[in-house]
Amino acid sequence: MSVHANRAAYVRSPWQFELREAPLPDPGPGQLLLEVAACAVCGTDFHVADRQAPDWQPFGHEVSGVVRRVGEGVTRFVPGDRVALDSSAPCGRCEVCLPPPQGRGRPELCRSVATYWGSPAMGYSERLLTPQECAVHVPDSVPLDVASLVEPLGVSLDLVQVAEVRHGDHVLVIGPGPLGLGAVALARRAGAERVLLAGRSHSAARLQAGLALGADGLIEVDRRPLAEPFAARRPDKILVTASPGVIPEALGLAAYGGIVAYIGVAWSPDAIVEIDADQLHFSKLSLRSSMASPGLHAASTARLLETLPELGERLISHRFALDDLPQAFATGRSAEAKPQVVKMVMVGEGAE
Numbered sequence: 001m002s003v004h005a006n007r008a009a010y011v012r013s014p015w016q017f018e019l020r021e022a023p024l025p026d027p028g029p030g031q032l033l034l035e036v037a038a039c040a041v042c043g044t045d046f047h048v049a050d051r052q053a054p055d056w057q058p059f060g061h062e063v064s065g066v067v068r069r070v071g072e073g074v075t076r077f078v079p080g081d082r083v084a085l086d087s088s089a090p091c092g093r094c095e096v097c098l099p100p101p102q103g104r105g106r107p108e109l110c111r112s113v114a115t116y117w118g119s120p121a122m123g124y125s126e127r128l129l130t131p132q133e134c135a136v137h138v139p140d141s142v143p144l145d146v147a148s149l150v151e152p153l154g155v156s157l158d159l160v161q162v163a164e165v166r167h168g169d170h171v172l173v174i175g176p177g178p179l180g181l182g183a184v185a186l187a188r189r190a191g192a193e194r195v196l197l198a199g200r201s202h203s204a205a206r207l208q209a210g211l212a213l214g215a216d217g218l219i220e221v222d223r224r225p226l227a228e229p230f231a232a233r234r235p236d237k238i239l240v241t242a243s244p245g246v247i248p249e250a251l252g253l254a255a256y257g258g259i260v261a262y263i264g265v266a267w268s269p270d271a272i273v274e275i276d277a278d279q280l281h282f283s284k285l286s287l288r289s290s291m292a293s294p295g296l297h298a299a300s301t302a303r304l305l306e307t308l309p310e311l312g313e314r315l316i317s318h319r320f321a322l323d324d325l326p327q328a329f330a331t332g333r334s335a336e337a338k339p340q341v342v343k344m345v346m347v348g349e350g351a352e
């Protein structure tokens with residue numbers, strides 16, 4: 001049994017960061033020891049740093065890397081494999097996961113998920129241990145820093161699937177963060193006829209990335225009403241990646257029979273919204289939520305990154321080293337720097 005030297009970033013609210021020695025044992029049964037190549041920064045990390053971490057904890061959950069050791073019983077991976085991680089995966093064994101007649105065949109509802117979440121090291125570290133269920137192979141043509149987008153793109157893909165975006169649909173994506181930008185690209189790929197992206201004008205780099213990823217136009221909501229471009233035809237599908245507060249307005253805007261799907265955690269009383277149930281009824285509207293946990297899409301999004309190389313190029317705006325994590329978070333919070341940020345990625349030693 002050997003011990004593997006490791007450094008891992010820990011966070012405590014508000015906005016305290018610390019690099020710790022966090023040595024790791026050899027991988028246990030079913031586990032992989034990964035050298036972290038990249039970990040992308042997620043909006044959730046900002047919430048954690050701001051107020052969700054009362055005690056010191058490791059963090060980072062959009063991870064790619066290279067397998068260095070495998071535990072007993074690992075069949076799908078060997079040392080040297082390039083992988084990306086879902087932050088959790090269905091266990092595959094419980095009554096919910098197992099296919100009929102043994103079970104319900106609903107792995108997306110599994111509550112006994114496999115995950116690497118927890119101490120001593122997560123994505124912002126040199127190495128981590130993960131159950132093999134969370135890992136997928138990364139195609140050779142996808143750089144490992146780009147492969148850190150496998151997990152967030154899975155969230156975008158889930159949203160687009162929950163909204164049932166189809167050929168010919170008119171789509172409105174509200175919120176130009178990385179999840180919204182992924183949704184723009186994936187809605188386009190699903191055959192949407194018109195895709196508009198709404199956001200505030202200060203998110204300049206993100207709005208421009210939206211155009212590059214296939215949006216037909218932008219709605220800068222601080223400059224004109226959200227409804228303005230829809231006088232002739234309302235959107236069939238509205239994908240909300242912003243605060244839930246916008247859901248009532250989205251429902252008011254959707255076409256007859258439309259679907260409003262959202263992923264947007266308020267972490268505050270703003271989560272309570274008031275909706276008009278009569279409007280839902282008489283306009284045949286659906287309101288659906290997407291929560292892509294456990295992750296089911298990592299294998300698909302790893303292949304998507306191969307066929308849509310512009311996704312990685314357009315989404316990653318900033319790269320930084322593990323030692324510079326506090327500066328990256330300062331950049332993400334700075335009024336001057338923020339307009340240039342699309343997505344930041346920590347790039348580790350394991351990157352090629």
Ligand SMILES: [Zn+2]
Pocket residue numbers: 042043044061062152
């Ligand atoms: Zn995330």
Ligand SMILES: [Zn+2]
Pocket residue numbers: 090091092093094095096097098107110111112113
């Ligand atoms: Zn299960």
